[in-house]
Amino acid sequence: MKDRVDHNLGKRVKLVIALKHRNVDRIEEVLEQVSTPDSPQYGQYWTQDQISELISPSQQDVQSVLNWLEAEGIRREQIQVNRRGDYLSVVLRTIEIESLLNAEINEFRHQETGTTRMGLIRYTVPCEVAPLIDFVAGLSRFPKFPRQKEIASPTLILTTPGVIRSAYSITMQPAPNTRNVQAIASFLQQYIKESDLTTFQQTFGLQTQAVSKIVGPNNSSQPGVEASLDIQYLMGIAAGIPTWVWSTPGENEFQQEPFLDWIIQVDEQYSPQNFPKIFSISYQDFEPSLSPSYMTRVSNEFALIGIKGITLCTGSGDWGTQCMENCTKFQPDFPSSSPFIVSTGATEFLTEDILGPSGATPWSSGGFSNVFKRPNFQDQVVRKFLGISKTPISYFNLTGRGFPDISTIGINFQVFVQGSQRNVGGTSAATPTFASILSLINDMRIAKSLPTLGWVNPFLYKAYASNINTFRDVTVGNNQYGCCTYGFDAVQGWDPLTGLGTPNATLLAEAAMSASLFPSFANK
Numbered sequence: 166m167k168d169r170v171d172h173n174l175g176k177r178v179k180l181v182i183a184l185k186h187r188n189v190d191r192i193e194e195v196l197e198q199v200s201t202p203d204s205p206q207y208g209q210y211w212t213q214d215q216i217s218e219l220i221s222p223s224q225q226d227v228q229s230v231l232n233w234l235e236a237e238g239i240r241r242e243q244i245q246v247n248r249r250g251d252y253l254s255v256v257l258r259t260i261e262i263e264s265l266l267n268a269e270i271n272e273f274r275h276q277e278t279g280t281t282r283m284g285l286i287r288y289t290v291p292c293e294v295a296p297l298i299d300f301v302a303g304l305s306r307f308p309k310f311p312r313q314k315e316i317a318s319p320t321l322i323l324t325t326p327g328v329i330r331s332a333y334s335i336t337m338q339p340a341p342n343t344r345n346v347q348a349i350a351s352f353l354q355q356y357i358k359e360s361d362l363t364t365f366q367q368t369f370g371l372q373t374q375a376v377s378k379i380v381g382p383n384n385s386s387q388p389g390v391e392a393s394l395d396i397q398y399l400m401g402i403a404a405g406i407p408t409w410v411w412s413t414p415g416e417n418e419f420q421q422e423p424f425l426d427w428i429i430q431v432d433e434q435y436s437p438q439n440f441p442k443i444f445s446i447s448y449q450d451f452e453p454s455l456s457p458s459y460m461t462r463v464s465n466e467f468a469l470i471g472i473k474g475i476t477l478c479t480g481s482g483d484w485g486t487q488c489m490e491n492c493t494k495f496q497p498d499f500p501s502s503s504p505f506i507v508s509t510g511a512t513e514f515l516t517e518d519i520l521g522p523s524g525a526t527p528w529s530s531g532g533f534s535n536v537f538k539r540p541n542f543q544d545q546v547v548r549k550f551l552g553i554s555k556t557p558i559s560y561f562n563l564t565g566r567g568f569p570d571i572s573t574i575g576i577n578f579q580v581f582v583q584g585s586q587r588n589v590g591g592t593s594a595a596t597p598t599f600a601s602i603l604s605l606i607n608d609m610r611i612a613k614s615l616p617t618l619g620w621v622n623p624f625l626y627k628a629y630a631s632n633i634n635t636f637r638d639v640t641v642g643n644n645q646y647g648c649c650t651y652g653f654d655a656v657q658g659w660d661p662l663t664g665l666g667t668p669n670a671t672l673l674a675e676a677a678m679s680a681s682l683f684p685s686f687a688n689k
Contacts, residue, residue, distance in 0.1 A: 178262060181425060182253040183299040183462055184230060186220040195219070196468045196505070200620040202627050207685045208616025210474035213248075213435060220469070221249045226297045233294045237265050252429050266290065266301065300458045302425050319524075320514045323588070324577045325369050326401035329598055332519040332574065335670040337605040339405040340612040346377070347604040348409035348441035349396055349597065352423035352448050355389035356382075357396050357410055361581040365397045368581070371404050380430070381412035391447055394580045394589055395597050399445050402601035406608060409441055423448065424500070425459075428466045435473065442607045442617045443476040445600035446506075447593030452497045452535055453489055460499050460536050467505035471620030476607075477506040478600040480592030481569035482530030485646020486560075492648040495532045495561045501568040502534035504542075507603075507621060508568040509595040510663050511575025512639055523667055524655070525642025526575055529592055531653055531661035533565035542623040543567055545630070546659035554660075556651050570625055571636060572663040573598040602670045606677045615689060618677065628676035629665045635673050636666035 186192075198206040227250045234244060234255065245254040259270050266288035290298060322328065329335065339345065351357070359375060366373050376396065392410070400408050413427040434440075452460065467477055482498035489496045501508035511529040515522050533539075539547055547567045551558075569592075576590035607617045618624065628635045644662050645652025653661045680686040 176259050177256050178259060178303050179254060179256050180262065180301055180303040181429070182230060182301050183425075184222040184226060184251045184253065184297055185299050186251060186465065187222060188219050189465065191219060192465055192468050192472075196471050196620055197623070199472060199474075201623050202682050203684055205685065207683060208474070208619070210616065210619060211472045212437070213473075216469055216472060217249050220251070222251055222297070224250070227253075230294050230297055233291060234265075239265075247429055247433055249432065299462050300456060302459070320517050322514050322517060322519060322577060323579050324574055324594070325579050326371060326398065326404075327369060328519055329398075329402055329574065333602065333668050333670045334672070335402065335602060335605070337609060337670065337674055339403065339605065339608045343406055343608055343611070345604065345608040345611050346407050346409060346439060346441045347399060347403060347600070348411050348444050349392065349399055350427055350444050350446045350448070351389075351392045351395065351410055351412045352427070353391075354384075354387075355392035356384045356387055356412065357392045358385045358388035358583065361388055361393055361584065362397055362400065364584065365401065365581045368586075369401065369579075371401055374400060374404060374408075376400075376410055377407040378409045379412060380409060380434070383410065383412050388582055390580065390582055390587065390589060391593060393582045394578060394594055395445055395447055397580055398578065398594070399597040399601050399604070402598065403604040403608075406604055411441075411444070424463050428463065428470075431470065432466075437473075441475065443478065443600055443604050445597040446477060446479045446500075447591075447596050449480060449482040449498045449501060449530070451487065452499050452502060455499055457536055460503070463500065464503035464505055464537065467500070467503055468620070471505055474617045474619040476600075476603055476618050476621050478596055478603065479506050479508060480596045481508045481510045483511075483528050483591045483593070484530050485528050485644040486532055486649055486652045487530070488647040488649040492650070493559070495649060497532045497534050497565070498530050498568070499536075501530065502537055502566055504537055504540040504566045504622065505620060507599065507625070508570050508664070509592060509599045510569035510572035511590070511592045511595045512572045512642075512663060512667060513574065513576045515641065522641065523574070523637070523639050525572070525639055525644065525662045526590070527642065527644060528646055529569075529572070529575065529642075529644055529662060531569055531644055531663075533561045533563070533567050533661060535562050535565055537566040539564055539566055540622070542626045543570075543659070546626065546665070549658050550656065550660050553656055554653070556653055560649065560651055567659070567661050569661070569664040570622060571599060571665050571668060572639060573667055599668065602668060602673065605670070606674050609674060609678060613678070613689070615678070615686060624677065624682070625665065627682060628673060631676060631682060632672060634669060635676060636668055638666045639663040
């Protein structure tokens with residue numbers, strides 16, 4: 166349902182104008198140079214100045230957009246320009262936005278929850294600045310809330326940090342006085358409570374460790390299940406590594422896009438020292454709910470983060486294949502569909518033996534992007550899957566980026582929220598699980614003065630090709646969900662349900678330190 170917004174209420178919105186980058190075609194080229202294991206430039210991550218010199222819009226382009234805003238009566242001191250000059254932010258009243266963008270703002274009400282959001286369906290900018298702008302953010306999309314599951318499991322096993330470490334052969338421990346930093350990105354007013362973290366650590370025999378830093382707001386009186394899950398398991402498995410919480414509410418008074426706001430903050434505050442080397446991000450949207458320009462820009466920003474040597478890890482989504490177009494097409498998830506982020510699916514133990522076989526959960530999302538093409542690093546495994554898949558090809562894009570990349574347990578996680586122990590599941594549980602493994606590998610590398618993993622996707626597939634035991638194959642499950650007749654089967658090898666399989670952390674760590682996989686390590 167929608168109604169015209171009442172301008173008399175004086176509502177104000179933060180608009181973010183994304184100016185087009187220069188040399189967009191070179192972003193992936195540079196990323197591959199510093200991230201492909203056998204590249205001579207592997208690990209030679211770029212500085213902020215190098216990135217700005219590559220992609221920042223010209224001063225003339227920035228000034229042209231500023232001139233347009235000022236001609237519309239917006240004072241220069243109202244406008245914030247980030248240090249790269251590619252994002253302009255301004256807070257305006259709704260009536261001013263309608264005039265600026267020649268648009269009509271409505272208030273939309275979710276029929277099930279009653280939640281309201283301001284938004285607009287379309288907008289325009291003048292012809293003279295349109296070629297300079299990717300999009301205007303702030304009112305043009307609606308966030309999707311993570312799904313939390315407290316559902317039946319085939320076993321009685323309760324998932325704890327100890328169970329996870331045993332199941333995936335996680336034997337690594339962080340170095341004393343580690344220089345590593347890890348973080349969760351928390352959106353949609355998801356906050357943590359430090360006392361819940363302490364209770365979690367004490368309950369499961371972990372070292373008591375406080376969060377090192379909180380960036381952004383944190384209302385500890387209203388902790389969220391999502392944020393509690395993320396922080397407790399990232400710190401519970403990779404215990405001892407300094408950990409940040411990066412809180413971007415995404416539903417504050419300005420209702421701006423969480424991902425975009427977070428990206429701008431990370432770029433503005435980035436430092437090569439004492440900064441997270443990996444972010445665990447439990448947040449998804451459906452591709453059709455977003456504009457291709459928005460997804461492409463955010464994905465390119467992920468690539469720019471990777472060029473700095475930072476890893477991004479997200480869940481594949483909790484809606485199976487989902488459906489659209491009268492139940493004839495699968496609906497991919499974003500950001501899982503971006504090739505520049507690690508996508509994690511969810512599995513469950515099939516027996517009471519945690520070292521026994523696992524199966525895919527039926528709600529774990531996976532599929533093929535309709536926006537991003539298949540990347541080279543997964544071409545071979547995806548082609549193999551397509552050769553044996555029984556899913557009709559009319560339901561998905563054969564040439565799209567396949568996701569997830571890997572999977573881990575995603576059910577029966579024991580989480581403390583407001584002092585109470587809860588049973589939680591979702592691919593958002595698998596996300597900090599795998600992120601913690603990568604963080605521990607980062608710690609090993611840092612201790613040996615080796616580069617951090619950065620954009621890790623090419624390495625994951627190369628490690629699998631080198632030794633298929635690095636990931637344990639999952640061949641049980643199907644993610645048909647919603648009104649579509651079909652889903653994807655978990656099959657031998659990579660599949661768009663469980664990816665390469667579940668990790669053997671010991672073997673993955675050995676591969677990450679291997680000079681045979683990383684020739685540039687030979688003399689280090």
